[in-house]
Amino acid sequence: MNQTTSILNQKLTIPENIIAQELTGEIVMLDMESESYYSLNSVASRIWQLLTSLENVEASIQQLLQVYLVDEPTLSGDVTLIAQELVAEELLIGCDNEAEEFKKSNQPEAENAQKVDNRIPYEKPLLRKHGKINQETNITFTNTPTIDGFGAPGYADFS
Numbered sequence: 728m729n730q731t732t733s734i735l736n737q738k739l740t741i742p743e744n745i746i747a748q749e750l751t752g753e754i755v756m757l758d759m760e761s762e763s764y765y766s767l768n769s770v771a772s773r774i775w776q777l778l779t780s781l782e783n784v785e786a787s788i789q790q791l792l793q794v795y796l797v798d799e800p801t802l803s804g805d806v807t808l809i810a811q812e813l814v815a816e817e818l819l820i821g822c823d824n825e826a827e828e829f830k831k832s833n834q835p836e837a838e839n840a841q842k843v844d845n846r847i848p849y850e851k852p853l854l855r856k857h858g859k860i861n862q863e864t865n866i867t868f869t870n871t872p873t874i875d876g877f878g879a880p881g882y883a884d885f886s
Contacts, residue, residue, distance in 0.1 A: 734810055735785045738822040739778045745818055747775075756818055762859045765818060770795070771809055771852035778819060784810050797849035809852045816854070 741747060747756045754772040756765045767775055773794065777787035788806050792799060813819040 734807060734814070734821075735788075736783050738781075738783055739810065739814070739819040740822055741779055742817060742820050757860065758816075758818070764857050764860055765816070766855045766857065768850065768853040768855075770850050771854055774806055774809055774852050775813070775819075778810060778813070794846055795849035796844065796846040802849070805852055809854060812854055816856070818854075 744759045745756055746759060747754055749755075749772065752769045752772065754767045754775050756767075758764070774787065774791065777790050778784060781787050781790060784806060788799075788803050791797075791802055791806065795802065810819070814821065
């Protein structure tokens with residue numbers, strides 16, 4: 728099994744040392760161990776949300792196809808690459824439990840193709856690494872549990 732195949736079937740989660748917070752439609756993350764911070768553009772933020780909430784990467788791709796106006800090969804390649812990048816940066820980690828195979832029954836039927844396409848325009852997902860936090864960075868991080876729905880163990884105050 729190659730790396731692409733294995734990542735498609737993985738459930739990804741947020742490690743305890745990563746604090747994530749949504750800010751104006753984008754997700755900002757801090758690695759508490761390396762003190763590096765990152766941000767995701769709006770598409771990558773939506774991918775992050777699905778990667779951390781659905782049963783595997785493939786299920787995330789199928790869900791995103793319902794949201795964005797993009798062809799499946801482009802989206803699949805982009806999601807696979809951003810997932811691999813997030814894992815390489817240790818912003819997400821794979822779970823040990825076996826992921827179930829995604830059922831293709833969620834794909835739209837041919838009769839639904841006649842309906843109005845209300846998906847939103849797609850842009851390439853992007854992870855930006857900003858470097859280490861310093862005294863000029865005006866961000867306060869605490870270990871207060873979040874209610875932002877991303878499962879992050881901490882809270883960021885961007886005041």
